[in-house]
Amino acid sequence: MTSGPDFYDEQEAFTRYIQRRQRPDNPNDTIEKPVFMELLGDFHNTAILDLGCGDGRFGAELLSKGCQSYTGVEASKRMVNLAQEQLTPVGGVLHHASIENWAYPQATFDLVISRLALHYVEDINGIFTLVHHALKPGGKFLVSVEHPVITSDNSAATETGIRYNWIVDNYFVTGQRDVRWMGSQVSKFHRTIQDYFVGLQRANFTIEQLREPHPQLEFITDNELYNRRLRIPLFLLLSARRND
Ligand SMILES: C[S@@+](CC[C@H](N)C(=O)[O-])C[C@H]1O[C@@H](n2cnc3c(N)ncnc32)[C@H](O)[C@@H]1O
Structure with missing residues (x-):
């Protein structure tokens, strides 16, 4: 099993991911982010915690806004x-820790x-409990994940990652999937x-x-x-509020 962080620490997978993530037409920026920003709403004067913050660019953007x-x-x-380079100059705080084991205040x-x-x-349920604990009462939890249609079965994934159709299989068999993605293995x-x-x-x-999130022509100019x-749906987003 190769964990998410181990995957991103492999030189080749990391380089491929960063190249793909920074391509102007990447689905994160053109499909996931517009809806994420809509659900985020007004975040002025809020204290934000970001789990799995990646290269820190989004954190720097939120601070600048x-x-x-x-x-x-x-x-x-x-x-x-990478995140240190982005966040240190603008006063962001960064913890090199796993989402599972970080000491949530x-x-x-x-x-x-x-x-x-x-x-x-x-x-995931353990993380939801930790997030509830770390939020102020009435605080908001906004999460995006790979769509369950995608995580159900990755046997149709190609080396290039280009998908023209997708087999949904074993949908109700939940749990670990060891998949080949961007030339490497990841769980x-x-x-x-x-x-x-x-x-x-x-x-x-x-x-x-x-x-x-439905693709929008406003963000994807290539027909x-x-x-x-x-x-194929790529992303699922959920926004939830801490009850007490
Ligand atoms: C697809 S990237 C997304 C990065 C960033 N959130 C973004 O949207 O640009 C997933 C990130 O989650 C991190 N990650 C995955 N599992 C993690 C874990 N258990 N603890 C901490 N980070 C994790 C990875 O190392 C990687 O940086």
Whole structure:
């Protein structure tokens, strides 16, 4: 099993990921981010915790747009090095730690966010409880993950990652999936949409939004790519509020 952080610490996988992540038409920026920003809403003067913060660019952006503080948790050393360059000059706080083992402070954050990291975590319900503990009462938890249609079965994934159709199989067989992605092996954890939804409710959150971001021509200018993006859902987003 190769954990998410170990995958991002492999030189080749890391280089490929960064190249792909910085391509202007990448699905994170053109499909996931617009909806993530919409659900984030007004974050002025909020204390934000970001689980699996990656290269820190998003943290630097949130700080430049007026959040009160930003704390990133990231377990890949290569990612932490990049994040340090982004966050140190703008006053962001960074912890080189895993989402599972970081010492979560109590009732500290107005907003906990996590973009495309929690499908690498096995015990999602344990993390929901930790997030509940770290949020101030009434605080918001906003998360995006790879869509369960994608995590159910990766046997159709190609080396290049280009998908024209997708087999949904073993949807209700939840748990670990060892997949080949961007030329390397990585373990992801599949669960159903209902598992995310009910897990948040059981951890004492009220779900406020559930989204499967639809591609938008405003962000994807290439028609062929837009038509391909209409075929398969890539992301699931959930926004939830701490109940007490
Ligand atoms: C797909 S990247 C997304 C990075 C960033 N959130 C973004 O949207 O640009 C996933 C990130 O989550 C991190 N990650 C995965 N599992 C983790 C864990 N258990 N603890 C901490 N970080 C983790 C990876 O190292 C990687 O940087």
